[in-house]
Amino acid sequence: MKSKKLNEAFQYVDDNFLDIAELERCRRRRKQKSVWHYGSIVAACICLMLIVPIGVVAADWFGLRSLLLPGISSEVSQDEESGNVDSEGQGSVSGLDTQVGEEAFVAAPSTDMIGLAGYIDSPEAQALNEWQTFLAGYDTDGAIIEQIGNNPTNLDSRYDLYYVYTQEMADKLDEIVTKYNLKLHTEMNVVSQEELDYRVGGDFLQEEMNRAWAYIYEDGTFQFDGNITLDSCGYVDYQFRRTVKGTFDEVVLNIGHAVNYQEFQYVTACGEPVMLALGPNKALIFCDFEECFIALNILGGSENGLTEEDLKKMADAVDFVVLKDVIVPDMRGDSVP
Amino acid sequence: MEDFQIIELFYKRAESAIQETSVKYGTYLNQVAYNILRNAHDTEEIVNDTYLGAWNAIPPTRPANLKHFLSGITRNLSFDRLDYLLAGKCHAVFVELDECIPDLGNDIERVWEAKEIGVILNHFLGMLDRKTCAVFVARYYYAYSYDELSEEYGLFKRQIKYLLTKTRKELKKYLEREGVTI
Numbered sequence A: 001m002k003s004k005k006l007n008e009a010f011q012y013v014d015d016n017f018l019d020i021a022e023l024e025r026c027r028r029r030r031k032q033k034s035v036w037h038y039g040s041i042v043a044a045c046i047c048l049m050l051i052v053p054i055g056v057v058a059a060d061w062f063g064l065r066s067l068l069l070p071g072i073s074s075e076v077s078q079d080e081e082s083g084n085v086d087s088e089g090q091g092s093v094s095g096l097d098t099q100v101g102e103e104a105f106v107a108a109p110s111t112d113m114i115g116l117a118g119y120i121d122s123p124e125a126q127a128l129n130e131w132q133t134f135l136a137g138y139d140t141d142g143a144i145i146e147q148i149g150n151n152p153t154n155l156d157s158r159y160d161l162y163y164v165y166t167q168e169m170a171d172k173l174d175e176i177v178t179k180y181n182l183k184l185h186t187e188m189n190v191v192s193q194e195e196l197d198y199r200v201g202g203d204f205l206q207e208e209m210n211r212a213w214a215y216i217y218e219d220g221t222f223q224f225d226g227n228i229t230l231d232s233c234g235y236v237d238y239q240f241r242r243t244v245k246g247t248f249d250e251v252v253l254n255i256g257h258a259v260n261y262q263e264f265q266y267v268t269a270c271g272e273p274v275m276l277a278l279g280p281n282k283a284l285i286f287c288d289f290e291e292c293f294i295a296l297n298i299l300g301g302s303e304n305g306l307t308e309e310d311l312k313k314m315a316d317a318v319d320f321v322v323l324k325d326v327i328v329p330d331m332r333g334d335s336v337p
Numbered sequence B: 001m002e003d004f005q006i007i008e009l010f011y012k013r014a015e016s017a018i019q020e021t022s023v024k025y026g027t028y029l030n031q032v033a034y035n036i037l038r039n040a041h042d043t044e045e046i047v048n049d050t051y052l053g054a055w056n057a058i059p060p061t062r063p064a065n066l067k068h069f070l071s072g073i074t075r076n077l078s079f080d081r082l083d084y085l086l087a088g089k090c091h092a093v094f095v096e097l098d099e100c101i102p103d104l105g106n107d108i109e110r111v112w113e114a115k116e117i118g119v120i121l122n123h124f125l126g127m128l129d130r131k132t133c134a135v136f137v138a139r140y141y142y143a144y145s146y147d148e149l150s151e152e153y154g155l156f157k158r159q160i161k162y163l164l165t166k167t168r169k170e171l172k173k174y175l176e177r178e179g180v181t182i
Helices: A003-012 A015-037 A039-059 A097-106 A124-136 A142-150 A167-179 A192-198 A308-316 A321-324 B001-012 B014-037 B040-057 B066-086 B092-098 B114-127 B130-140 B148-155 B157-177
Strands: A112-115 A188-191 A210-217 A223-232 A234-244 A252-256 A262-267 A274-280 A285-288 A293-297
Touching: A003 B066, A003 B092, A003 B114, A015 B114, A015 B130, A015 B148, A112 A124, A124 A167, A188 A192, A188 B014, A192 A210, A223 A308, A262 B148, A274 A308, A285 A308, A293 A308, A293 A321, B001 B014, B001 B066, B014 B040, B014 B066, B040 B066, B040 B114, B092 B130, B092 B157, B114 B130, B114 B157, B130 B148, B130 B157, B148 B157
Parallel strands: none
Antiparallel strands: A112 A252, A188 A210, A210 A223, A223 A234, A234 A293, A262 A274, A274 A285, A285 A293
């Protein structure tokens, strides 16, 4: 049998590779040992994990409100003494409204927008907020883009992956990117599920989460759509996005009103803490890592029968361990026509 | 005792060479044999046969790395024993390795020797990242099961499965590119 010969060839594997196999095993064991050695610290951490979420949700540290883009969200006023929230969005005027004037304020829907690049104190989110604020006040009557029509913009190709159609916009984008020390995306490929797994370094999604093709950028940022069938509410669509830090990303998400969401902190099956946010018509699962921000936008909510348990199930279906450490993808072109 | 001292004992034909080898590497060799055979009785026999094999080989051989020299003997003997025990049936490792066999054209000039393939295999392993290399070698040299790999290397079982499938495909491509015929 031919495979036996190949097996025999393993007999000649260099000692260095055998050592690597041994050392990697030992390294893992040392890690495990040290964890158990410091059992009391682990116990203390578990206690903290039980206590902290109450505080986290109460103060909304790292919750949905920490993702809001103040420049383009309807302001949700909060009475600091009572903690009551004005869900009608008639509180103080947001930065965007101040800039674009009363007419835009009236015309704008009173909804909240979040960034998918990280919490608002991150350079990525601040850059996004500034860019979206600029966009909201630029070419408000659409006259410029109407004039351009289908004609080429003659802008440098490095702006191709952004919503930029004038030199003024390009200059503003450059200014923001420089200010926050970020890069621009340079390349995007459309890839199959298997190709995406290869490029991100492994299979990260359980089979019950159906998914379509994805698009992936040169830094490892990617997005795809999918669906799942849940016992409680049946078929639900979702969007999955990983945004890698260090590159400017202009994607925003309309979430209705943040105040209408119930939020929970949850530690997934793979051991990573995530935030779950369940709204009436939409739900979110998101988590912030050192190298990336991951968000699942679920197109269904409590009014559709979606429950906290469903969100936990979906969160458990994702292997965040594979995704949190970003590897530079092999940009070998599109893999789907 | 240091390896060179044990090797000296073999050279002096001192029976303590076996004892010292057993003290230092007995557990390791047991693991190597057991991973393949999954049977305590056969494992014990194979490890004893390994000591005998080392006794016959040293001298004249002077192993650069005694541990891996011994594991090579254990592995060979274990797979031979497995062949006998399975009576023609296939071990899972062989089934998986079958996926790496290059597609042959009609112009086969010669069949490569295992040692020659080993050289190409080493080039291939040298191109892998450390973790992938470790898992790949652990599976196909040490014959760890998927569950054991998951436990030992701190990865999910499906990550292990994915990583090995991907690496096997890459190995097949690499062997094809190098013109290896098996």
